[in-house]
Amino acid sequence: MVLTRSQVVVDALRAAVRAPSPHNTQPWIFELTPDTIDVVLDESRVLGACDPEAREARLACGAALLNLRLAIAAAGRGSEVELAPERGRVSLLARVTLGPRHRPTVTERRLAAAIPRRYSNRRPFTDEPVPLRVRTAVREAARDEGARLVLLDEAGLLEATAGLIRRADHLQGLDAAFRREIRAWTRQTAEDDGVPAYAGGPRSAGGLLPGRYVNEDGAPRVFEQDPLVAVLTMPNDAPVSQVRAGCAMQRVLLTATDAGLSASFYSQPIEITAVRAELHDLLGGAGHPQTIFRLGYGYPGVKTPRRPIEAVARDRREAERP
Ligand SMILES: Cc1cc2nc3c(=O)[nH]c(=O)nc-3n(C[C@H](O)[C@H](O)[C@H](O)COP(=O)(O)O)c2cc1C
Structure with missing residues (x-):
């Protein structure tokens, strides 16, 4: 101390x-x-x-x-x-x-x-679109920290990225070590680290974007029709760049919070090297993907x-x- x-x-x-x-x-x-x-x-x-x-x-x-x-x-x-x-x-x-x-x-x-x-909000968001002014603000937040925020606002790019998320999620589901790790960090009772069960989200009815820490007991819910998904990239992938990417990620999340938005992560493609490489190519090879999140107007959640x-x-x- x-x-x-x-x-x-x-x-x-x-x-x-x-x-x-x-x-x-x-x-x-x-x-x-x-x-x-x-x-x-x-x-x-x-x-x-x-x-x-x-x-x-x-x-x-x-x-x-x-x-x-x-x-x-x-x-x-x-x-x-x-x-x-x-x-x-x-x-x-x-x-x-x-x-x-x-x-x-x-x-x-x-x-x-x-x-x-x-906080991370893994529940469905409303269908209210994120206005252009806020999209610009989150992009600038990333740029201020030397990163790029690619908003997947073209249908083709969103579909293709969602496909990578689903594939990576499936591969991780087949991996016993990965499943064990999630279980080990999911908490049923109050502890000061790990993800409490109450912070999970419902299963998605359409299944476009499979979440993590899903509440398997509850009924599937319909998520927003046209989700706003963003990929944060850096010009290079060195460890020091990953620290900078973290600053950029947080500036984006805080800018979003300040604008009344919620966010949740979809890291599955980042965590599997081969799928991360595919995402890199999908985005035109311009930057190295660091994290993926969904932004939108959510109902109040829990910290x-x-x-x-x-x-x-x-x-x-x-x-x-x-
Ligand atoms: C780099 C990074 C990757 C993450 N990936 C995921 C993810 O794939 N799925 C998810 O539901 N949450 C993901 N999270 C969110 C964490 O689970 C969350 O930050 C943590 O449980 C603390 O909760 P809070 O964000 O509500 O404060 C990620 C967070 C970070 C920083």
């Missing part, structure tokens, strides 16, 4: 842990000095079956990093970020150094305010728990002690 932390750091850590993560594994550790927060990948929480290269874990840490930056800015302090600050330590993904006083922008305030309101910040933060000097 760290001794004295400023309120800015405590609030920033509380914001960081609200980031999304695969199976709600929360694969992060924060190592602190009085004016720095290191974001470290917790390798013990990387999912062996669905995320063997830790790409999704790095995305989750990138999302936590964006939350840190926004919370610090909204608290009236600047910050500098260095990615991969120590060559010899690959699990050290980023170092955030607190800066001098800073006047938060309107966007920083709004996105920081959206952090506690964001998932997090481990307390005491469980994920430690003093950097303590961590460096042999």
